[in-house]
Amino acid sequence: VLCPDIGESVGVFQTRDGGGGLAQSLLSAGYDVQLVDPWDGATARERGFDAVLEEVYPVLVDAVSVEGVSVIWVGRGLCGLLPVAAAAAGQDTEVSAWISLGTRFDFRYPAAAHLTWLRSWSAGESPDEDVARQTLLTGLAPGPRERRRGSTLDDVEALWRSRVARPPPRAVVDDLLRWFEGGRCARDTDDLDYLGGLEQIDHRALMIAAV
Numbered sequence: 001v002l003c004p005d006i007g008e009s010v011g012v013f014q015t016r017d018g019g020g021g022l023a024q025s026l027l028s029a030g031y032d033v034q035l036v037d038p039w040d041g042a043t044a045r046e047r048g049f050d051a052v053l054e055e056v057y058p059v060l061v062d063a064v065s066v067e068g069v070s071v072i073w074v075g076r077g078l079c080g081l082l083p084v085a086a087a088a089a090g091q092d093t094e095v096s097a098w099i100s101l102g103t104r105f106d107f108r109y110p111a112a113a114h115l116t117w118l119r120s121w122s123a124g125e126s127p128d129e130d131v132a133r134q135t136l137l138t139g140l141a142p143g144p145r146e147r148r149r150g151s152t153l154d155d156v157e158a159l160w161r162s163r164v165a166r167p168p169p170r171a172v173v174d175d176l177l178r179w180f181e182g183g184r185c186a187r188d189t190d191d192l193d194y195l196g197g198l199e200q201i202d203h204r205a206l207m208i209a210a211v
Contacts, residue, residue, distance in 0.1 A: 001034045001064050002026075005077025005102075006044075006168035007117075007136055010035040012076060015163050022074075031072075034064045038079070039169050048171035049078070050187055053089065057082050061093045070096040077102055078172070080207075081185070081194065088197030089187070097204040105195060105207075108183040111135070115180065121173045133157070136165070 002013045002023060013023040013035060026033050038044060038056045065071055073083050073095045080100025086093055113134035120127035127135070137157060179185045185194045 001036055001060075001071060001073050003036050003038065003060075003073065003075040003079035003082070005079060006039050006172050007166065008076070008164045009040075009166050010037055011164045015159060032069075036060045036064070038082070039172065044169035044172050046171055048169075048188075049085075049175040050189065052172070053082060053085050053091075057086060058091060058093055061095060065094040072097040072099065074099045074101065075103065077104075078176075079103075081105075084197040084201065085185075085194035086197065087200040088192060088194045095203065097206075098201065099206045099208070101208050103207065105185075105198070107179040107185050110180045115177075118173050118177050118180075121168055121170065122177060124170075126167075132165075 002010065004010050004012050012021075014021045023033050023035065038052050038060060041056070043051050043056050061071065061073075071094055075082060075098075080098075080103030083093070083095055083098045084100075084105075111134075113131050116131050117127045117135040120131070137160065175188070178188070186192060187194065
């Protein structure tokens with residue numbers, strides 16, 4: 001199961017190196033690949049992370065679960081936090097392995113560009129392109145196929161903007177700002193610390209940090 005971050009579409013798994021990206025690579029390796037998007041709906045836009053965790057995430061996992069088949073959840077950014085938060089909230093989901101790609105697990109030290117990016121969306125404005133680049137495209141570089149075709153970093157960024165980037169859900173943005181302000185990732189209603197789920201996950205896990 002491939003799940004994107006809040007500022008991108010599932011196209012992030014389909015556009016790398018001029019080919020099918022991670023989704024195609026996994027298909028070629030024999031995996032049954034499912035693309036899911038918990039951020040594309042009224043629940044995320046209007047009610048935020050807590051509602052997505054309680055109502056959307058369990059439905060998505062249930063929809064892709066097949067008896068006798070292991071579900072591997074691969075989440076970019078905030079999608080990588082969903083299995084952790086679910087464990088903290090006591091949710092019983094059928095995920096047998098979890099991989100997070102560039103997921104933040106510390107909300108005490110926000111990057112200035114990231115805060116500016118979030119505050120712009122919270123105010124109903126599109127962030128400056130330089131701010132978006134510093135927030136979302138850190139480490140971006142042409143892949144092997146793109147380099148062979150002579151693609152530049154500008155070409156890769158243009159591809160990302162046209163096929164991947166999208167506005168994040170407003171209520172989730174406000175949740176992130178609340179987390180950064182308080183220095184912890186917690187449920188709004190009763191202050192449950194979602195990161196406590198890191199100690200409760202009992203299945204295989206791989207965390208790939210952003211650099």
